[in-house]
Amino acid sequence: MTISVSVRQVVGPEDAARRSTQGLRDGFVIEALFQPGKVSLTYSHLDRMIVGGVVPLSETLVIDRVPETGTEQFLERREVAIVNIGGAGRVSIGGTDYALGFQEAVYVGMGAGALAFASDNPAEPAMFYLLSAPAHRACPTMHITREMAKKVVLGSAEESNARTINQYVHPDVCESCQLLVGLTMFEPGSVWNTMPAHVHDRRMEVYLYFGMQEATRIFHFLGEPGETRHVVLKNHEAVLSPGWSIHSGAGTGRYAFIWAMAGDNMSFTDMDKVPMDALR
Numbered sequence: 001m002t003i004s005v006s007v008r009q010v011v012g013p014e015d016a017a018r019r020s021t022q023g024l025r026d027g028f029v030i031e032a033l034f035q036p037g038k039v040s041l042t043y044s045h046l047d048r049m050i051v052g053g054v055v056p057l058s059e060t061l062v063i064d065r066v067p068e069t070g071t072e073q074f075l076e077r078r079e080v081a082i083v084n085i086g087g088a089g090r091v092s093i094g095g096t097d098y099a100l101g102f103q104e105a106v107y108v109g110m111g112a113g114a115l116a117f118a119s120d121n122p123a124e125p126a127m128f129y130l131l132s133a134p135a136h137r138a139c140p141t142m143h144i145t146r147e148m149a150k151k152v153v154l155g156s157a158e159e160s161n162a163r164t165i166n167q168y169v170h171p172d173v174c175e176s177c178q179l180l181v182g183l184t185m186f187e188p189g190s191v192w193n194t195m196p197a198h199v200h201d202r203r204m205e206v207y208l209y210f211g212m213q214e215a216t217r218i219f220h221f222l223g224e225p226g227e228t229r230h231v232v233l234k235n236h237e238a239v240l241s242p243g244w245s246i247h248s249g250a251g252t253g254r255y256a257f258i259w260a261m262a263g264d265n266m267s268f269t270d271m272d273k274v275p276m277d278a279l280r
Helices: 013-018 021-028
Strands: 003-008 039-044 050-054 061-063 078-084 089-093 096-100 105-108 115-119 128-134 142-144 150-154 163-169 180-186 203-210 218-224 227-233 238-241 248-251 256-263
Touching (some): 013 218, 021 227, 021 238, 128 256, 203 218, 218 238
Antiparallel strands (some): 039 050, 050 128, 078 105, 150 163, 218 227
16 A cells, blocks of 8 residues: 655745745645545644644555654654544544544544544545644544534624634543634625634644535635735645635635644634734
8 A cells, every 4th residue: 555645844934935836836826635445644844743644445545654754653752633524434543443434533642543434435445644743642533523522602793704614623522632623604695705814923834724515615715814825725635824824715605614723832822913914
């Protein structure tokens, strides 16, 4: 079995401001993340975050050693959060099976061993979204459902941004070293995420957009507040966000997204809010 890994070097704000649309996509957008029967990983030099998609069919897919990490085992010095956004499936962690339904997750601590992924029904395969960051200590493995997540309600219908943030990997729910992971759901008619915008230079972030119709598109905004750019994303595409960049978007139809952060701290509210009149 081959594990496909692409590597993304860090993009600075001055560089991003000069890039074409394709240049922005090359630096920030992760396409073709979920490939049937394959493991697809992107290694970002933004806080060494690894973003992955695993879609097992009739055969089990295994992540054990990834040479790009420079370690004998993938989780030797890493932690990982795995969220299933497809059909029912199972993740085996060091020989212990965890059944994951739609929008269920499992956090796996450093040193837990090899990861094996399987779908209950190859005709309706699981789609495992994987987020991994370096770790300095072992934290307990934990199965997390959306009902277990900490709920934060934000926005309003009048501002077209009424949404509920489900915090999965968060100090109030699940112990981790530096990963924070959650899933944001919108009320009908709301299309804006993370607006008003913010930045947090202490942490990077990555968004995965999903739950979209084929023709639905997300206009995702990035860049420094005074030098914004945008990329257009479709279902199951992810976008990397450096600490200096805003990360906000609006959709042409209903969608959801999974966000993940890694960096200096685990305070969800540690952000530098951007006044609307500062956006350009």
